[in-house]
Amino acid sequence: MKHRKPALRTILFPLLLAVVIGGLAGLGAVFFRWLIEFGIDLFWPGSGGFISQYEQASVFWRFGIPVLAGLIIGPLLHFVAPEIRGPGVPEVMAALAQRDGIIRHRVTLAKSFATATLIASGCSVGREGPIVQIGSSIGSSLCQLFRLGPDNRKLAVACGAAAGIAATFQAPMAGTLFVVEILLFDLEVTSLSNIVIAAVTGTMVSRAFWYDGILFQAPQFVLGHPAxxxxxxxxxxxxxxxxxxxxxxxxxxxxxxxxxxxxxxxxxxxxxxxxxxxxxxxxxxxxxxxxxxxxxxxxxxxxxxxxxxxxxxxxxxxxxxxxxxxxxxxxxxxxxxxxxxxxxxxxxxxxxxxxxxxxxxxxxxxxxxxxxxxxxxxxxxxxxxxxxxxxxxxxxxxxxxxxxxxxxxxxxxxxxxxxxxxxxxxxxxxxxxxxNRLRTMKIRDYMSKDSTFLSQETSLTQLLDKILNSSFPHFMINDNTGNLIGILTLRDLRTFLNKPGPTDPSITAGDLMIRDIATVRENDNLEEAFHLFSNHHFSFLPVMSESNPHRAVGSLKKDDLLTAYNQHILKDHYHPPSALIGPIRDNK
CATH class of the missing domain: 1.10.3080.10 (Clc chloride channel)
Structure with a gap:
């Protein structure tokens, strides 16, 4: 078979995008660091570095500035941009997992201003996490500006995060591995190369501004003895x-x-x-x-x-x-x-x-x-x-x-x-x-609606007849008003029938059913069902109506959940050959 080579633009565009994002994230890190230094000089007049400038101020000033910074930044965090509260990395993780990498444009400036103000005032927080969020926001905003799809957007967010960390420490390998280990990115070889390029670009930009930007003067390490x-x-x-x-x-x-x-x-x-x-x-x-x-x-x-x-x-x-x-x-x-x-x-x-x-x-x-x-x-x-x-x-x-x-x-x-x-x-x-994938899939779209329901008054004879004519190995038991009160599986029935002695013909489904049951609702996502299946030996879960939590409208089988997940993965990752490398032809 003859394969068509991928178009040159499909190779160059992601690399160019990674370079641009890496450069912008590097500049973002430079700007953020300058903003901190500007804030220190603004809050603490003097010279000799932060601690020296801090100690030159009056006691009232030293106590009041951190409180004042909290009063200024608090309303911004609460009313304007709540997503910039905290380290920043969890928000990027959530954006990748739940919003396909969409981060609001305001995050870049809001995060820079808020964190720089707090650090300059003396608050004990780091600048690396905020730089990750700033770099990720730059990548996301760039993709939203050019209306790129979710795959490109997620890659851009990862590139921005890697470039931000790399620019901070001038450590491109650490920036790359940070994305791989922490941001939970669906990594492919091509994606990794783009992330590496962004991290290297961010490092080079930071070195252009901080040619002697070594953070710590570390001693030469020597391991004297294996003990x-x-x-x-x-x-x-x-x-x-x-x-x-x-x-x-x-x-x-x-x-x-x-x-x-x-x-x-x-x-x-x-x-x-x-x-x-x-x-x-x-x-x-x-x-x-x-x-x-x-x-x-x-x-x-x-x-x-x-x-x-x-x-x-x-x-x-x-x-x-x-x-x-x-x-x-x-x-x-x-x-x-x-x-x-x-x-x-x-x-x-x-x-x-x-x-x-x-x-x-x-x-x-x-x-x-x-x-x-x-x-x-x-x-x-x-x-x-x-x-x-x-x-x-x-x-x-x-x-x-x-x-x-x-x-x-x-x-x-x-x-x-x-x-x-x-x-x-x-x-x-x-x-x-x-x-992340299961969270986007609703139970109502994958449940079985043709489940077998029985009345609690169903006799043993009727129950055995239902078993012989049903393809389901489990039954849901309703009371006289149609509300779910229990479940009955073939395993439960087999345990009862294997007991020695004569069988009581007056036994009903209500006598044999299990009353302590776990259920899910129509609008729940498959992740919640997945955790129930993982923590218990359930083969199915009754699905309850959203309008009436006591009435079952169907069932979700464990096999159906796994099948739905596999099909979802296949749909996401399968592309017709013509979309990537052109049609495949037999070379006969």
């Missing part, structure tokens, strides 16, 4: 527990504010109160905290200093994110991991004083382990630290620490901090996209 890996393993386990504590504090505060009915526009100001108070005593925990991380990596922090800053940062970050501020969790995770690692380094040196163990080495590995624990993205965490150091020797300790960290979180909780936020909003995104 040190055991310490890194314990460090990873502790990072997993610390990740869980961060999530518990963050979402615990969020639920508490909802429980006492604090207005959404006011809650960021309450987080500002915590930040204003903490900053008076521990200014090192304010903002993204990269200067403090650099200090840990360049010198040995005392155990007590690292412990105090870890606890203060934990409170600061959970207060900011939990109160609904706009900002990421990536930078706070790096900070917490660095402090945890510094503590471990001091402890290890105390036990083995004759070894050349440095707390800065443990701080580097702790940063990766903490990121892995909060995001459940170990490869992204490993490559991020690797691209910050370009030291191959750190790879093995990172792997030894990151994997136990995610195991702890997976075993004790099961979800990343991004997934947890979505779960609290009623959005369940399962890695692998099964739930």
């Amino acid at each position: 040190e890996l055991l310490i890194y393993l314990v460090l990873g386990l502790m990072a997993g527990l610390l990740s869980l504590l961060l999530m518990a504090m963050t979402f615990g505060l969020s639920r508490s504010l909802d429980r006492i009915h604090v207005p959404g526009w006011l809650s960021p100001a309450l987080g500002g109160v915590v930040i204003g108070t903490l900053g008076l005593y521990y200014p090192q925990v304010l903002g993204v905290g990269y200067d403090t991380i650099t200090g840990v990596l360049q010198g040995d922090f005392l155990f007590s200093t690292a412990l105090v800053l870890l606890l203060a940062k934990l409170l600061a970050t959970s207060s900011c994110i939990g109160s609904g501020m706009s900002g990421g969790i990536f930078a706070p995770s790096l900070f917490l991991g660095a402090m945890l690692g510094a503590m471990f380094g001091n402890f290890a040196h105390l036990i083995w004083p004759d070894t050349a163990l440095l707390s800065s080495h443990f701080a580097l590995v702790g940063m990766g382990a903490m990121v892995a624990g909060t995001t459940l993205a170990p490869i992204t965490a490993i490559l991020t630290i690797f691209e910050l150091t370009y030291n191959y020797e750190i790879i093995l300790p990172l792997m030894v620490a990151c994997i136990p960290s995610i195991i702890v979180v997976r075993y004790l909780h099961g979800f990343s901090i991004y997934e947890t936020k979505l779960l609290l909003k009623g959005i369940r995104i399962v890695r692998g996209h099964d739930a």
Whole structure:
């Protein structure tokens, strides 16, 4: 058979789109970072960097600015653009899973302004998650402008996210793997190449503006003895527990504010109160905290200093994110991991004083382990630290620490901090996209309406006759008013007939049926039915009327659900040959 080559434009257009989005996302990252620096100079007159400028201000000013920023940004988050509240990554995940990559145009500017204002005021949030949302918004807006389809739009969102992360850390590999591990993208080889191109383009744009844009002056890492890996393993386990504590504090505060009915526009100001108070005593925990991380990596922090800053940062970050501020969790995770690692380094040196163990080495590995624990993205965490150091020797300790960290979180909780936020909003995104597809499919379109209904007064003789003449292995039992009161399967009937002794002829269907049953409604989606089938040994589910929840209108069989899903996948991924490579002809 002779195959026609794909048109050149079908190859070049996605690549060109990736380059444009990567460039724009890189510029977005540059603009966002400039906006933060502009805000710092506006809020904190002086010189010498953020902490120095902060300490030059009066006590009243240091306390009031974070509160004022919360009061200014709160109404914007609540009334104008609620989707920019929080880290930003969960919103991108939801846009990919539920809206085919559609993100409102206002997100780019609103997210930039809100997060930059909060970071500049000293709030303990990161800039990486917002840059992901900004880059994704740029890609989505570009596709909406040119009326491109959902496949191109999803790819554009992924390209924008990868370029944003890559531009921030000047780490294209980390940006690419971030999309693959966290954004749950249906990845194909061609898609991966576009994402890589966007990440590289974003990195090159950022380097054009920040030629010396290394975030941290990391020390040269050396693994002195293989036995040190055991310490890194314990460090990873502790990072997993610390990740869980961060999530518990963050979402615990969020639920508490909802429980006492604090207005959404006011809650960021309450987080500002915590930040204003903490900053008076521990200014090192304010903002993204990269200067403090650099200090840990360049010198040995005392155990007590690292412990105090870890606890203060934990409170600061959970207060900011939990109160609904706009900002990421990536930078706070790096900070917490660095402090945890510094503590471990001091402890290890105390036990083995004759070894050349440095707390800065443990701080580097702790940063990766903490990121892995909060995001459940170990490869992204490993490559991020690797691209910050370009030291191959750190790879093995990172792997030894990151994997136990995610195991702890997976075993004790099961979800990343991004997934947890979505779960609290009623959005369940399962890695692998099964739930995403099932969520768009309504039960009413796939249920069987010719189900067999029996009255609860149906005698045993009539029941056996129905079984012989029915193709269904299950029956739904109604009461005298037509409401569903139970189900009866062949397995239940077989169990009854196999009992020794004579059969009572007065037995009816109502005596044999199961009353404790699980049901679904017509307008429910197949994801909800899928979880019921997964958690129980059901072969079918009664489907209840939307107008009358007591009356069954049909049944959904497990086999029908799986068939519907497979057909949906086939429809999405099958294209006639002429659409891609032209008609196939027999070359005879």
